[in-house]
Amino acid sequence: MGPFSYDLSTFLFRLPPAARPEILKHYQNAVAHAGWCVASPAELDVLFDSAERARYANLVIWRMQALLEERAAWGFPQLAEIERWFVALDSAPLGHLGPGRCDLSWQA
Secondary structure: OOOHHHHHHHHHHOOOHHHHHHHHHHHHHHHHOOOOOOOOHHHHHHHHHHHHHHHHHHHHHHHHHHHHHHOOOOHHHHHHHHHHHHHHHHHOOOOOOOOOOOOOOOOO
16 A cells, blocks of 8 residues: 555556546545545646656666666566656646556566
């Protein structure tokens, strides 16, 4: 478990984009019963963007460690792919609950 925005964005980005607003509404209703308030859509955009960048940075760290310690052949291709994600993230406008900007299915 991490900050709510990290966990929530991770969960939402794995759902079909069309389903995300409704799921978020259910989440907002559930936490409202506990007296919590979820950030505005504009604030969520920034939080989710930050969470996405943190995921990418975490992947870079582990790929670099594998390259330095094990000379892992897969390291450079995966770093190149992560760089592509950063470029796409930098060029994409923030969009409330928009599609996740990378495919994390290969990271296990």
